[in-house]
Amino acid sequence: MFDIKWIRDNADAFDEGLKRRGLEAQAAEIIALDDKRRACLTALQDAQSRRNAASKEIGKAKAAKDDATVSNLMGEVAELKDRIAKGENDERKLDAEIRETLEVIPNLPRADVPDGADEKSNVEARKIGTPRKFDFAPKQHFEIGEALGLMDFEAAQKISGARFVVLKGALARLERAIGSFMLDLHTGEFGYTEVNPPLLVKDQAAYGTGNLPKFAEDLFKTTNDFWLIPTAEISLTNLVRESIIEEAQLPMRLTAWTPCFRSEAGAAGKDTRGMIRQHQFSKVELVSITTPDKSLDEHERLTSCAEEVLKRLGLPFRTMLLSTGDMGFASQKTYDIEVWLPGQNAYREISSCSVCGDFQARRMDARYRPKDGGKPVHVHTLNGSGLAVGRTLIAVLENYQQADGTVAIPEALRPYMAGLTVIERANSGI
Template structure:
């Protein structure tokens, strides 16, 4: 959410910043609605003052026995009351319209975000590991012999339709081990607090984290109004909605492993094979609530937390900063981490780490009280995948595959796999 006062002060700069995203100018319409709204508020206040003056004069007329003045003033008060009510209703309607308009405008990109129209404008900032050389043609995850029987798309289609998968046996256990490994690293080494949060949330939580109203079609809503979370960013971030936190309590760093649900609207025909793009998936999410002065440093810290998971798993990756045209709606700056998938011979996104500045905090009125006793200010919110569990599973399977259909698993997972380090070609762990 944007501050209309800041837009009034410098509309040209606001439109210029939006244009970097490829969005059309909006300030002329915004300021027109805002000016009309403020005029109605002023008119209502003026009429209210006139009504109050007339109401006081009624008593004086009654005491003086002036029935003519009494009746005239009583009629005037009634007229003013109706006039005030109408003006206030119009002002509220204009206020709702302005709020809705502001809620549909994307966050402004940080000054250091590269300009670009789409993903081709993203800039690589880091690369780790060397993709392995195979003496055979590497397969995609679902084609590997040791995986195929335990990754059942036919059964998932029978149960739920396309873009679902049923994991069985050893592959299900590896998937679970990855999530547990991520959580233990984030809580034990990175200082995040583990949260077990609901995956059903109210409208307010989706709105406060910028998923509504613009992206309702990308999520699932139950018949009684709850939303299935697209990521645990929603409940974790919204946990501070309406709060005034002590500055000393910042930063608040949280992590959660949850199911996530996305309709994948607009992705028809993309990644239909395998489990790369699903309606239901799991993520270990990271969320930080910070002081504004610390949010850029916090984003870099969160990025390292996510990169470190891949390095421990010995998975080659590259990190890119997204350009203005590829950045998400609520982001001020986003880094994507892309893991190497030999089956696709490509790097594919496995984590996004974003700072929203005070964009979400304004929507959900999350503030902190400065230690010096100054006026409460909006916190900054950040979120990042640490990591997407299913995509991490894909990367582990494809990078560790052997010619005979077995998979060598990262040694770091052994404690969560009962000491086992290999998925055999017949789908068992040894």
């Protein structure tokens, strides 16, 4: 959400930012709407002032027993009452029109974000690790999981339909191990506070992070007007909504391991096999709340925390700086971390780490009080996956698969696997 005053003072920069996003200029239209609202507000204030003055004059006229003047003034007050009611209604409509215009405009990209229409213009920031050379044809994760008898898409289809999976036995434990490992790393070494947040949120929470109103079709909504979270970013970031935080409390670093729910409305025909793109998946989320002068450094730090998970697991990856046409609605700048999947012979996204500036904070009215005094200032918010647990499971299966169909367990996960070092085919079970 943008500040109208900022748009007035920086109209050219605002339109240039929209142009880089592939959008038409809107500053003039927004300023004209605001001029109309201001004129309406001025007329309303004038009418209210005149009504107050006329009411006092009525009292004086009554005291003077000037019935004619009283009658004229009472007629004027009645007319002013109608004018004020209409003015208040007009102001509400103009306020709503401005809000509805602003709330669907994406955040503006930072100067160092590459221009481009889509992912083809993304820029590789770094590449870590060397893909393993196999002496056999590597399989995709769903081939491995199904052959082990521990990944069941058919059962999930009967229960819930497409884009769901049932994990069993050692694979279910492996997913739990991955999530626990990530939480322990982020809380134990990187200073994040673990949170167990709500999975159901109200409209204003989803609005605060920019998921509503523009992306309602990507979410699942309950029959009693809650939204299932598509990411714990919503719950974690909204912990500071409608509040003023002392600067000494910042940066605030939060993490949560939660189920996530997405309708995948625009994903028809994409990744229909396997676990890459599902309606329900789990993710460890990282959220930072900080001051404007620290947000860029915090972005680099948050991204490095997510990368460290892959380093500890021995999974090759690359980090991409997204172009203006590929980054998310609320983002000023985004790094995508892509893990190597030998079964697909490709790098695939496993985390997006974004700095949002004060874009979300304005929607949530989240501010901090500077330690040196002065009026409260909007915080800056950041978020990223640290990591998507299901996709990490996929990466482990494909990178640690062995010729006999078994899967070696990475050293970092073995303390969570009750002594298991290799996942073998299940002998029996559901």
